[in-house]
Amino acid sequence: MHDENFESRFGAADARTLRIPPEGQLAATALLDAVISQRAGASNEANLQALGQALSILTPGELYPQEQLPDAGDITAAAMVCISWLANKLAVTTGTSIEAEISELRAFLDSVAEH
Numbered sequence: 001m002h003d004e005n006f007e008s009r010f011g012a013a014d015a016r017t018l019r020i021p022p023e024g025q026l027a028a029t030a031l032l033d034a035v036i037s038q039r040a041g042a043s044n045e046a047n048l049q050a051l052g053q054a055l056s057i058l059t060p061g062e063l064y065p066q067e068q069l070p071d072a073g074d075i076t077a078a079a080m081v082c083i084s085w086l087a088n089k090l091a092v093t094t095g096t097s098i099e100a101e102i103s104e105l106r107a108f109l110d111s112v113a114e115h
Helices: 004-010 012-017 022-036 044-058 072-094 098-112
Strands: none
Touching: 022 044, 022 072, 072 098
């Protein structure tokens, strides 16, 4: 998919040549499914069950044998691509920079971290 906003941040050649291996695609899909599995009004138990179901695709089984599952590098790369894409879209929409959006996200994470 051609995305001009991604191009403006990462360069036209990278946007057109970016390819995610199958394991990275699976990891990204699982991460996105995990995000949308959570409901604000649901109990912790219900959200944990939904999260487990969303992430179950990352366990060996009938759909994907162990050798086709993403490793830690695939999951990290998938998270980076997803966060970068979303942060860039948000920066463009709000008229800020990707660095400002990531800084705001970092501040949020700091505010909810257990110390």
